[in-house]
Amino acid sequence: MSISCQKHLFSLESGIHYINCATMSPNLKAVEEAGFKGISQKSQPHLITQETFFDTTQPVKEAYAKIINCPDPERIALIPSTSYGMAIVAKNLAKKPHLQAGQEILMVQEEFPSDVYAWEEICQEKGLIIKTVAAPNTLQHRGKIWNESFLNAISANTCMVVISPTHWADGTRFDIKAIGEACRSVGALLVLDGTQSIGAMPFDVQQIQPDAIINVGYKWLLGPYSAGVAYFGPFFDEGTPIERNWINRVGSEDFKNLINYQTAYRPKADRFNIGERSNFILNPMLTTALGQITAWGVANIEAYCHQLLEKPLQILQENGYWVDDLPHRSKHLVGLRFPKHTDPVKIQQALKERNVLVSFRGEAIRLAPHVYNDQNDIDMLLEGLLAF
Template sequence: MQSILNHKLVCQRDQFFIPNDVAYLNCAYMSPSSKRVDDVGQKALMLKRFPYQITAQDFFDNVSKLRSAFGNLINTIDSDRIAVIPSVSYGLSSVANNIRIGKGDNIIMAHEQFPSNVYTWKSLAQKSGADLLTVKPPLDTDNRGKQWNERILEAIDQNTKLVAISNVHWADGTLFDLKRIRERTREVDTLLVIDGTQSVGALPFDIADIEPDALVCAGYKWLTGPYSIGLAYYGPYFDDKEPIEENWINRKESEDFANLVNYQDEYKPKALRYSVGEQSNFVLVPMLLEAIIQLKEWGIENIQSYCTELMSTPIAELQDLGCKIEDGEYRGNHLIGARLPEHLQLEQLTNELVKRKIYVSIRGDAIRISTNIYNHAEDLNRLVDCIRDLS
């Protein structure tokens, strides 16, 4: 099926299992499975009943399709640059394992990134003697996103060996200007590693435009796939580096089962060496593949446009109630953080949200609202009414 790019999306709630009395505004926590993905998963689960039907080729075919589908989603035709990973931390560990860094060098990251995109670099800095520099946003909420981006650009210098950042901040949706950051990293010859978990699948991302050295994505959020599987892109810097594990399937000519006892020193090319062992997962791989196919049919640009239109009125209403929200130029509209006015008690709001079956995430002094194409205006109306009733 062809993408419906440039066609206005209508609410796709009927493609999911969300009850009518639930306002699920928490895709940044975990996406629901669509009916199509759920159906594929159930059929795949039953396959293990009949292992004699699983052929040697089945270890490779769906994985190849998955890598191609993800490559198409992020605009790279070279699917050999895509690896199957079990988690973001796994994908980032492959990066950390292959960086030359030492005392006097530094690693740049944004303040309060997701832990998996912190612990990896904290460990690397401790082992290597490099400095880990965290760039904080300004305390002032006016022009916060713009100033934060400028601070990140200013922090990158000749001693920077790695910039580790996301496209949108996982806690409040602040949009980072990856294009300018990439230009700055080129000026000082440093690596750019992006955690795309909270953006890829809902916000257009173009490998050819940004050209990161690595992009890692968990599959269970905006890619709308299952838990414990993700995908990573690795650029030319990593073509001849070492994976963090030695598994049979990432070696040259592993497709020939009869020849596996003739051990190979050579890895498969490019990013294929970084895929996790047992990457052929006969349940999770077809589910994530179906999820990405469905996203492509809806069109990522269309999904972001849908969320933008859906959130426009609620954002204005929340601001009228005293909530602080990032300027439109520096936020993704599928994920926003609304910082509450001081008079509103967070605990009281949390309890009331649960009573009303409204699901968001609390991150610091903000509520994180993350919508997708299964949400409709009534979901947001219920949230705004809840905050208004307590104000």
């Protein structure tokens, strides 16, 4: 099955060429509608029952579990942000068996800040070291060399690997299957930031076997801001949550007995849900978005993005731009490097004049299309990039 342009399903202003899903997706009209319905529900509080507090959460967990091929939705928690999810991991890393001072948390260079700041306290407390694997100082076979360097850096002294399958700034694709196997061979935890990959690049949790996945919802999951999801594997089953809220405790669905305070948490990932996780506005919006992704098929979304960019990238390379080779870059998020002697400021201005929205991250122009983009969007992108 293939899909055609789905622009008509989104609320995008006409004449805007938005090729920037890696920053924030536009809303599907159906997601907007779900949000409006949730807002109006609060106007009728007598219709909100104790069952309602649970009815909004389970669909999110089930929909995300389907996208990552997780057979157990109870391994999914609701979180508001990457920093929140990574804080849960940090809080529980201290319980890792045989954790010792001098062991390393392994990351790639220029990882997203929330994936870096999370470890400051645990490193100070336990004497752990953050080790980063730098990108190659050459563009030739850049992704291939970076992958090899990262795999070679995993050792018996690695206590945890934190990595994004797709680098958020330039689209470098990391071989997380091989990385996962290397982690298991040395007893290291594997923690993934799925924000820039899951939803636009096929992912199978049973094949990769990560210990945790942290995933915000407002980018490739097409959901609202401040609504995200996380997967937590068996390592976290008896873990300590950030919040000690009431709804994550055993028996919380029985409101009349809430004053019979419980020490036990609900099983698996349910202990890690954010407080007020029953959000009657954001949860239905995210559920609707995840359902649409499933209906399209993640592989089809990736194929659509690849089809949009394949020929234009060839044209850009012929005109001096650099892009890494497949399979060492993703198909939905691509980092372009400027030709020599090109003025980036002039390129930015040319794109702005044509209402083309992309991101500039580090030394790369980040292209991030989705199924709401069409050939006209790409033509305007090319016109701007080739203006000088």
